[in-house]
Amino acid sequence: MQFLGRRKKLEAGPRTELYGHCLQLYGQPPTENISLHEFETFAVDRLKLLKTVENLGVSYLKTSDQYSKKLDTEISTLQFPYRAYAEDKKTKTGASEYEKRRKDHISHFILRLAYCQTEDLRRWFIQQEIDLFRYRFNNLPSKSKTEFLHQNNLHYDTISKEEKISLKEKLVSSSYAVSGITVEEQDIYKVPFQEALDLVRSRRVYLKAGYVYIPHQDIITIVLNDFRTRLSKALALTARSLPVVQSDERLQPLLSHLSHAYVGQDYSIQKNIGKISLEQIDPLSSRSFPLCMRQLHRALRESHHLRHGGRMQYGLFLKGIGLTLEQALQFWRSEFVKGKVDTDKFDKAYAYSIRHMFGKEGKRTDYTPYSCMKVILSNAPSQGDHHGCPFRHSDPELLKQKLLSYKVSPSGVNQILELVKGMHFQLACQKYFELTHNIEDSGFSLNHPNEYFLESQKLLGGGREVDPPKGPSAPRPTAGPPQAQAPQAPAPQAPPEKTEDLECFFMDG
Ligand code: SF4
DSSP: OOOOOSSOSSOSSTTTTTOOSSSOOOOSOOOSOOOHHHHHHHHHHHHHHHHHHHHHHHHSOTTSHHHHHHHHHHHHHTTOOOSOOSSOOBOTTSOBHHHHHHHHHHHHHHHHHHHSSSHHHHHHHHHHHHHHHHHHHHTSOHHHHHHHHHHTTOOOOBOOHHHHHHHHHHHHHHOTTOOTTTTTTSOEEEEEGGGGHHHHHTTOSEEETTEEEEEGGGTHHHHHHHHHHHHHHHHHHHHHHHHHHHTSTTHHHHHHHHTTEEOSOOTTSOTTTTOSOGGGHHHHHHHTSOHHHHHHHHHHHHHSOOOHHHHHHHHHHHHHHTOOHHHHHHHHHHHHTTTTOOHHHHHHHTHHHHHHHTTSSTTOOOOOOOOHHHHHHSSOOOTTOOOSOHHHHSOHHHHHHHHHHTTOOHHHHHHHHHHHHTTOHHHHHHHHHHHHTTOSOOOSOOOOHHHHHHHHHHHTTOTTTSOOOOSOOSOEEEEOOOOOOSOOOOOOOOOOOOOHHHHTTOOOO
16 A cells, blocks of 8 residues: 555645555554554554444444434544545644544554454454445545545556447446436446445446446445455454564553453442442342343352352452442352352352452452453353353343343344344343333443443432442553443553453352
8 A cells, every 4th residue: 555645635744745645545554663652542542433333333324414423523532534634734632634644544553453363353343444444435525535546556447438428328227326417527447246246236336247337436335345355364464473462561461451442431449339238139130230240140049159250250240339348258158058068168269269359368459340342252151151241142042032031022132133143242232221221222332231230220210329430431451342432531541450360269169
């Protein structure tokens, strides 16, 4: 890819030469030095943007005004480039156009490093980047689109005026973008049909002898194909070079947290501590727990035991909703002794780990409740486990039965299963929230089981009992989803979440 170009939108100068257009194909990685703070801030901002793209794509038609309005706001607040600006001057939000383009470039490459690691992550990243690219390209003026194609050496073959005249009737009747008046003036590209399958599938293009004739307005289809192929190859290549990157001890923790990065509130701060009684847990579990915690609670009550993955996930969640250490010890002990564990064994084998979870043993770390992405992406449950995210880890038929048993209507179940099918697990959970709370729009972007609980309590009038935590709401590299939140200004980074150390203190049995 060539970023260089003679017809600059930005004022000419050495620093602007790199970014000749507001849109990029990200062909060349950045070569400049940046601080670790900038590295992480850029990456987290892009995650927020991509998460917004995902959420909006499921909630609204991509051609609707609401979609555009909300995405415009997010792009502008997070200071990414969007329109083809005429000058490199400071915008209202403070960053110059050059700074925005630089951020766009660098942040894309950082996320490549973080999201090349597994098939799931790659798929998610490519999908959101493509949706973002499509939106930005479609919003460019026609002239700027042409400039983009030239600057990136995307030279698709155009047909001659004579050919246009001979095919005029076919072109006009097969494409909305072509009219009898404009057909001779506009560029019509002739490309192999397999490069424009979307257009062929939706019968929006003239097809002849293995070639499609695409009007300039629809060129996005083949540009996107190109972008997808490049990105997919680039991610595979990046994955190969990961061992080298990961050997850098400064980057390794940042990257591993980024792929699970949670950009919402910090639920490790116990503002509600002691505000929940043990008697309240049963009714709360059916009213205000997300499905993952409801499932764990039920399994615990039924079998009087949870394996270590379940104890970790549920124990930290309960801590996050406000259980004190004493309450937690009492809660787990009273349940376990109903099963095969006597008090003595509980005190020897399990009590230490619970005190550890509350930062009273070992390194005395205040451990963070798991966010959705941590639950969804790590430590998948196996036979006999009850942890994980039911929307991600349950068989669809079992999930359906479970939802019906929780009084979700059949049409609601179908909506949820559709979202699950599209791998939008948190959105499926949000839909579950809306259906079980009888509201149309939950009004928040779900990132965290504890967020689900707090939002439910607020809605059900229990908000006074359980105040939201006042933790840093800016990017925090705890394990959690890259979910869109109300845009926040970048802030100093909190230390990574500490849970791995804790896991070894939990014994199976
Ligand atoms: S999306 Fe999050 S809160 Fe909902 S069930 Fe899955 S892990 Fe739990």
